[in-house]
Amino acid sequence: MSSQPEQSPATTFSKESVLVIGLCCLIIGFLSGIVFSIYKTPAGVAGNKVAGEQTEAVSGKLTAEQTQHLLQLELEVQQNPKNIEAWTNLGHLYFDSDQAEKAITAYNKSLALAPNNADVLTDLGVMYRRAGNAQQAVASFDRALQVNAKHETARFNKGIVLLYDLKNQPAAIAAWQELVTLNPMATAPNGQLVSELIKEIQEKK
Numbered sequence: 001m002s003s004q005p006e007q008s009p010a011t012t013f014s015k016e017s018v019l020v021i022g023l024c025c026l027i028i029g030f031l032s033g034i035v036f037s038i039y040k041t042p043a044g045v046a047g048n049k050v051a052g053e054q055t056e057a058v059s060g061k062l063t064a065e066q067t068q069h070l071l072q073l074e075l076e077v078q079q080n081p082k083n084i085e086a087w088t089n090l091g092h093l094y095f096d097s098d099q100a101e102k103a104i105t106a107y108n109k110s111l112a113l114a115p116n117n118a119d120v121l122t123d124l125g126v127m128y129r130r131a132g133n134a135q136q137a138v139a140s141f142d143r144a145l146q147v148n149a150k151h152e153t154a155r156f157n158k159g160i161v162l163l164y165d166l167k168n169q170p171a172a173i174a175a176w177q178e179l180v181t182l183n184p185m186a187t188a189p190n191g192q193l194v195s196e197l198i199k200e201i202q203e204k205k
Contacts, residue, residue, distance in 0.1 A: 038126055038157045062097045084113045100130040118148035134165035155179040173198055
């Protein structure tokens with residue numbers, strides 16, 4: 001993945017245009033029949049894409065080729081600790097194999113060398129959430145948005161964590177309203193407009 005931040009976000013969250021193993025945490029909300037996911041930014045592609053909907057978490061599943069690649073990357077960062085791309089890709093493989101703490105370490109190593117990568121900051125936020133640290137997750141999403149205010153994945157994920165983990169509904173709605181202002185056609189994983197989602201949440205207060 002490039003060390004540069006995203007230039008422009010995708011228009012929706014409901015389509016996936018790249019081949020990527022996306023790990024997402026499924027959250028069942030209080031809204032009837034609606035399931036939302038938290039997203040990983042896809043690796044190895046231009047930064048203007050977001051990961052598509054995943055119906056179930058991919059936990060601890062790496063192919064033999066990916067496992068070999070992981071071992072190669074672990075050796076690479078030992079020999080060349082300033083290799084930003086290696087740290088980033090290592091973080092992705094830890095992400096995909098549900099090794100949150102190792103992913104956090106790898107992403108932070110990458111960010112220590114290239115701090116202005118909104119994609120890596122967003123993925124780091126997802127891993128902080130997976131590790132049970134919701135406050136750090138939100139902080140990572142906020143850092144991503146400081147780098148790239150148009151990063152839709154970071155905004156959507158921030159709303160998820162605020163709503164379901166921190167139980168801060170007003171802040172979650174505010175995050176999603178900012179997303180709708182940025183992109184009125186932004187959608188949730190099930191294809192529902194985020195603007196409609198906000199309306200449903202407000203009606204259930």
